[in-house]
Amino acid sequence: MTGWLGPEEWQAVALSLRVSLWAVGLSLPLSILAAYALARWDFRGKQLLNGVIHLPLILPPVVTGYLLLLGFGRRGPLGGVLEEVFGLVLAFRWTGAALAAALMAFPLTVRAIRLAIEAVDPKLEQAAATLGASRAWVFLTVTLPLILPGVIAGAVLGFAKAMGEFGATITFVSNIPGQTQTLPLAIYTFLQVPGGDGAALRLVAVSVAVAMAALTVSEVLARRAAKRVAGG
Amino acid sequence: MSLQVEITHPLPGFEVNVAFEAPGGVTALFGQSGAGKTTVINAVAGLLRPQAGCIALAGEVLYDAQKRVNLPVHRRRLGYVFQDGRLFPHLSVRRNLTYGQRFAPQGATGPGLDEVADLLGLSTMLDRRPGALSGGEKQRVAFGRALLARPRMLLMDEPLAALDAARKDEILPYLERLRDQTGLPILYVSHSVAEVARLATTVVVLEAGRVVRAGPAEQVLSDPAMVRQFGLREAGAVLPAEIARHHADGLTELAISGGRLFLPQMDQPEGARTRVRILAHDVIVADRAPEGLSALNVLPGAVLSLREGQGPGMIVQIQCGTDRLLARITRRSAEALRLAPGRSVYAVIKTVSIARTDVAAR
Structure with a gap:
């Protein structure tokens, strides 16, 4: 594999996978919580929360990236706190790329999971409660297994979005090879230099392959989960 | 509890x-x-x-x-x-x-x-x-x-x-x-x-x-005042009974407080306790012990109360041993038999009118 891809290209692929996996892994529990809140709870500011979650989907990615830079830059209010308390620097680091990818993927993941939660019959959850299960147990033993296909679909969708994120990433963390130069950024960079077409095409092929693989894995997993849920 | x-x-x-x-x-x-x-x-x-x-x-x-x-x-x-x-x-x-x-x-x-x-x-x-x-x-x-x-x-x-x-x-x-x-x-x-x-x-x-x-249950179901709630076709008494004997001709003999009942073959063993539901519209009321009748079950009793419905019918509650039966008859019949509280009567029930599903365990 490394023989086929140049070291710089391989670096971009590995970085993109790392960024996307972290982005999806860390945001998934939060997506499930947000989706559950939007689907099941009634609270003040629900419409506002819904709007904020969906904002990255509608805003130009450059705007999202710039807002991230303002908030999470080393002099930004949140970035400063993160650096002081946790020693975590986001600006111009791969961690920042992961945050940008997570934020852009979040609305897609939440939507998919929310649809799955809305399809779960609350009567089943009631039945579990009458059998002695507390709310947390009901969620773990009934709701979560039943929405698993939706969670998988949401995660894959989010992963694909994270792999392809460009605008917010380049604005927030720039385009530093080995640090923040993800797959799309690398393709873009190769296209800017004379003779870079070959490398760009190889990366395009990797992109397509990763996307197809992710889709296939999620299809298989979701089908298996759906079969379980249907009680067949 | x-x-x-x-x-x-x-x-x-x-x-x-x-x-x-x-x-x-x-x-x-x-x-x-x-x-x-x-x-x-x-x-x-x-x-x-x-x-x-x-x-x-x-x-x-x-x-x-x-x-x-x-x-x-x-x-x-x-x-x-x-x-x-x-x-x-x-x-x-x-x-x-x-x-x-x-x-x-x-x-x-x-x-x-x-x-x-x-x-x-x-x-x-x-x-x-x-x-x-x-x-x-x-x-x-x-x-x-x-x-x-x-x-x-x-x-x-x-x-x-x-x-x-x-x-x-x-x-x-x-x-x-x-x-x-x-x-x-x-x-x-x-x-x-x-x-x-x-x-x-x-x-x-x-x-x-x-x-x-x-x-x-026995009291509420045999309460004439509840006939409207249960519906005319569904109204009927529930009597506790004990299986006395299975007869060779396919009938089961039950002991109830007011006498004996013959029913189509039942599954429970002799001595088992059971309950029988007798629908009000399956009961015929006679003012003397009938003769030459195909019905096997004739239970002596006394009229406890009469209740008129909206149509031509009425509901007669009959004390039969310690149990109470309901009978749905026409007002014309009630007048012809001069039914009144206290009057001795006989309740006549066809064996085959009691469905298997009307017989319960205990």
Whole structure:
């Protein structure tokens, strides 16, 4: 594999996978919580929360990236706190790329999971409660297994979005090879230099392959989960 | 172990305002659709929070509006069997059945999985998924699941209503065994007089959110004043009986307090206790012991009360031993026989008019 891809290209692929996996892994529990809140709870500011979650989907990615830079830059209010308390620097680091990818993927993941939660019959959850299960147990033993296909679909969708994120990433963390130069950024960079077409095409092929693989894995997993849920 | 319910809750168009006590055995909450039955049972389960009142089980307060007590659903430990089963589709029958076990308190005792599977005839389907079960099988799993959660009481909301007649007949014996072998009190919501007559030990009649009558099943079912609630065609008395003898010609002889009854062959052994439902429109009233009649059952008794309906018919309540029979006859016949309270009469019942489904265990 490394023989086929140049070291710089391989670096971009590995970085993109790392960024996307972290982005999806860390945001998934939060997506499930947000989706559950939007689907099941009634609270003040629900419409506002819904709007904020969906904002990255509608805003130009450059705007999202710039807002991230303002908030999470080393002099930004949140970035400063993160650096002081946790020693975590986001600006111009791969961690920042992961945050940008997570934020852009979040609305897609939440939507998919929310649809799955809305399809779960609350009567089943009631039945579990009458059998002695507390709310947390009901969620773990009934709701979560039943929405698993939706969670998988949401995660894959989010992963694909994270792999392809460009605008917010380049604005927030720039385009530093080995640090923040993800797959799309690398393709873009190769296209800017004379003779870079070959490398760009190889990366395009990797992109397509990763996307197809992710889709296939999620299809298989979701089908298996759906079969379980249907009680067949 | 008794359940005390006293609640008020507004519903669109009327208000549920009930107070009753459910002692051990099966307490049937009977009423037409929209009488407020499900509201009451959901309030007991904790799925609905009544506006006012209190609910207590064996002295423990489950809900008290004034004292602001509202025990959450999962801590009430009342096994609920829903009309629509509500099995978990992602779990096997075995894991559906044992779902509640891990939440039951350490000291709680009750039948185990094998025993329950045996009782409900589920042993051969433990590894199947709910999707592969028939409606009747699903409902039996629902009974078992509620039972294995080691509840202090069982709640059943029209558990047979979604099943066809054949499936109902298949399940009723299991319910009788559940009642007789577990000794758990059961609150049973139904609008089927036949089910109530067969299962209930106590009946609470609801109408438009109010309790119009409550008491032991034999008394409430043979109350002429309740004929309207149960419906003319369904009205009838329920008599406790004991199987006296199986005869060679295919008849079973039952001993009741007022005499003997001959019925088509029954399954229970001689000496077993049972109950027989005799519909009011199957009873003929005679003013002297009839002769030359094909009907085998002629029970002597005395008229207790007469109640006129809106049409040409009336309901005669007859004291027969310590039991009370209901007979639905025309007003013309009542006048011809000069029926009046205290008058001695004979109740005539055709053997074949008593269906097998009208005979219950105990």
